Amino acid sequence: MSVILKAENISKQYRxxxxxxxxxxxxxxxxxxxxxxxxxPYLKVGALNDRSMKTSEEYVWALQDINFEVKDGEVxxxxxxxxxxxxxxxxxxxxxxxxxxxxxxxxxxxxxxxxVGTGFHPELTGKENIFLNGAILGMNKSEIAERLEEIIEFxxxxxxxxxPVKRYSSGMRVRLAFAVAAHLEPDILVIDEVLAVGxxxxxxxxxxxxxxxxKGEGRTVLFVxxxxxxxxxxxxRCILMENGxxxxxxxxxxxxxxxxxxxxxxxxxxxxxxxALSPVFIKDVYLLSPKKIKTNKVQCGHELNIFIEISASExxxxxxxxxxxxxxxxxxxxxxxxxxxxxxxxLNSGVNIVQVHIDKVPFLPGTYPxxxxxxxxxxxxxxxxxxxxxxxxEEGDFFNTxxxxxxxxxxxxxxxxIFKI
Amino acid sequence: xxxxxxxxxxxxxxxxxxxxLNFAELWRYRDLLFLFVKxxxxxxxxxxxxxxxxxxxxxxxxxxxxxxxxxxxxNISTGGIPPLLFNLAGITAWNYFRVCLTGxxxxxxxxxxIFGKVxxxxxxxxxxxxxxxxxxxxxxxxxxxxxxxxxxxxxxxITPNLYLLLFPIYVIMMALLGMGAGMIISAFxxxxxxLQVLLGFVVNLLxxxxxxxxxxxxxxxxxxxxxxxxxxxxxxxxxxEGFRFMxxxxxxxxxxxxxxxxxxxxxxxxxxxxxxxxxxxxFIDTI
Numbered sequence: 139m140s141v142i143l144k145a146e147n148i149s150k151q152y153r154x155x156x157x158x159x160x161x162x163x164x165x166x167x168x169x170x171x172x173x174x175x176x177x178x179p180y181l182k183v184g185a186l187n188d189r190s191m192k193t194s195e196e197y198v199w200a201l202q203d204i205n206f207e208v209k210d211g212e213v214x215x216x217x218x219x220x221x222x223x224x225x226x227x228x229x230x231x232x233x234x235x236x237x238x239x240x241x242x243x244x245x246x247x248x249x250x251x252x253x254v255g256t257g258f259h260p261e262l263t264g265k266e267n268i269f270l271n272g273a274i275l276g277m278n279k280s281e282i283a284e285r286l287e288e289i290i291e292f293x294x295x296x297x298x299x300x301x302p303v304k305r306y307s308s309g310m311r312v313r314l315a316f317a318v319a320a321h322l323e324p325d326i327l328v329i330d331e332v333l334a335v336g337x338x339x340x341x342x343x344x345x346x347x348x349x350x351x352x353k354g355e356g357r358t359v360l361f362v363x364x365x366x367x368x369x370x371x372x373x374x375r376c377i378l379m380e381n382g383x384x385x386x387x388x389x390x391x392x393x394x395x396x397x398x399x400x401x402x403x404x405x406x407x408x409x410x411x412x413x414a415l416s417p418v419f420i421k422d423v424y425l426l427s428p429k430k431i432k433t434n435k436v437q438c439g440h441e442l443n444i445f446i447e448i449s450a451s452e453x454x455x456x457x458x459x460x461x462x463x464x465x466x467x468x469x470x471x472x473x474x475x476x477x478x479x480x481x482x483x484x485l486n487s488g489v490n491i492v493q494v495h496i497d498k499v500p501f502l503p504g505t506y507p508x509x510x511x512x513x514x515x516x517x518x519x520x521x522x523x524x525x526x527x528x529x530x531x532e533e534g535d536f537f538n539t540x541x542x543x544x545x546x547x548x549x550x551x552x553x554x555x556i557f558k559i
Numbered sequence: 560x561x562x563x564x565x566x567x568x569x570x571x572x573x574x575x576x577x578x579x580l581n582f583a584e585l586w587r588y589r590d591l592l593f594l595f596v597k598x599x600x601x602x603x604x605x606x607x608x609x610x611x612x613x614x615x616x617x618x619x620x621x622x623x624x625x626x627x628x629x630x631x632x633x634n635i636s637t638g639g640i641p642p643l644l645f646n647l648a649g650i651t652a653w654n655y656f657r658v659c660l661t662g663x664x665x666x667x668x669x670x671x672x673i674f675g676k677v678x679x680x681x682x683x684x685x686x687x688x689x690x691x692x693x694x695x696x697x698x699x700x701x702x703x704x705x706x707x708x709x710x711x712x713x714x715x716x717i718t719p720n721l722y723l724l725l726f727p728i729y730v731i732m733m734a735l736l737g738m739g740a741g742m743i744i745s746a747f748x749x750x751x752x753x754l755q756v757l758l759g760f761v762v763n764l765l766x767x768x769x770x771x772x773x774x775x776x777x778x779x780x781x782x783x784x785x786x787x788x789x790x791x792x793x794x795x796x797x798x799x800e801g802f803r804f805m806x807x808x809x810x811x812x813x814x815x816x817x818x819x820x821x822x823x824x825x826x827x828x829x830x831x832x833x834x835x836x837x838x839x840x841x842f843i844d845t846i
Contacts (some may be wrong), residue, residue, distance in 0.1 A: 274677055
């Protein structure tokens, strides 16, 4: 198989903060360097792209030294956490913006299933919009006309096809838009699975279509997704991105394992300095292991003690502290608050430690993000942290019977007694 | 296989030629151009009662007001031509330049949503503005012809002259000027919005400096010399005067004027292309 797409030393630099008068002086300076034949002075600076870090640099590298090749007919998965640079890379590939340095070479035409419904005009009918949208995505009229029936049928909007799009429900608009995009036939297709939208039925159809495209038709596909099941099913090879760089690349399974490991590194509480200088600031959240070491791990069925370290610039009488524990999909499992149990809490000026105590952890093994919210006496929220700290529940002997296999039969565990009277 | 590896279809990088005009690609997207033009024409007056009649009303009413103010109150002589016809001719031509300029100058800002998501040759946008406005210009010429016929039928002796053959060149010059200036403005406004604000009132002022509501001869008589020089060497004046000359046989015409205006238009257009090219690749980061 020959190489159809090749990226060489791709980097992309962005300016942090606002574009204002400061950028004008930079532009002049850049121009002054350029006419003397010198290198752009701002290319030498730039921070690593890590959202939560503090930086004094004015420029940031959204992508840095990206090199990869895609072979003809290959389905390449691009995975990574939010902000790893996946979208920027896709933007470069779809020629929306150009790289700061480096070059992408391609032998085929690239089209992206990135954004659906681009250029829909509300006053035009569904059919007119199919033509307009198709043309924007790079099809010509005869190609669209050939597939018109198929597109209309896939969208399931037959009845409304001669009605202006402004009369459509948002779901119908998305269906129509996706139907157009899905019938593109470029040499290289860039798919972002995040765009599987609409109701559950259509989502299934959309993902199915994406899978058909990537798998069935032997097309070269770049596939971006957070859904590891899809990635595993479709991709022959994967690239893992982190902070704007390629971390590793290789066979799909290896890379997925690596990615999951990346996601697990959540035992430390990450929070930037109290830059807003709020009067109350949650500095640290941790559990203590039996050996009194800070941790985020606790065994199912064990005692749970959450310690919350709070600095207060002045005394706070009668605060309300709320703790939410969420499940895997972000659904709220438990809500705890000192208001519920009518326990009065006050904060002294300086550092305070608040302890939350639960007798027995009822959760199954897994990761449980915390939301902590503090309100002052008048009910105004003074500080809130969300998902910064995650409790890692490990397997444990909840019923003290030595039986671990009971876990899979429940959503959560509950002490109980069963007897004959 | 090794040799085949070097046959890249295209490259994406930060480097680019000064004028990077890919005709093959533009041609491939001709259907898109056509659809944009159609969209512009069809959608403007959807859900209006008068519909396309609005194309006629705007120039006609402006001419009536101009006639009342400049010829009624201001006593500007139009050299024996019915003032309404004189004004309508000037306004019709001026309008085409104006809409090309304002339409093109909004290329990047007005389309940032679409440009931020898909690639197609960006030049399609200014081209579609120019072409759809050309069609509107054609429609507005119809009303001009109607008024023209009305005045000849009621006994005014007005005739076009042979220079009418130059008409297509004049249209091209207007389009080039409008697009050229528009592309420059659209490129600069991606980062610094100042020009957009400026454009709003400068276009209106420019109309008065382009001999639209008065003949050039009047300007030479009544304006201080540096102003009348400016008016005379304003390429737009040359176009408006020339246009009136060919259809109404009034005012002045010189081959020097045409050549000068043509060169000016081409140069402005080329500069516009250069600036536009430079901007289109990464404007989405700064807009």
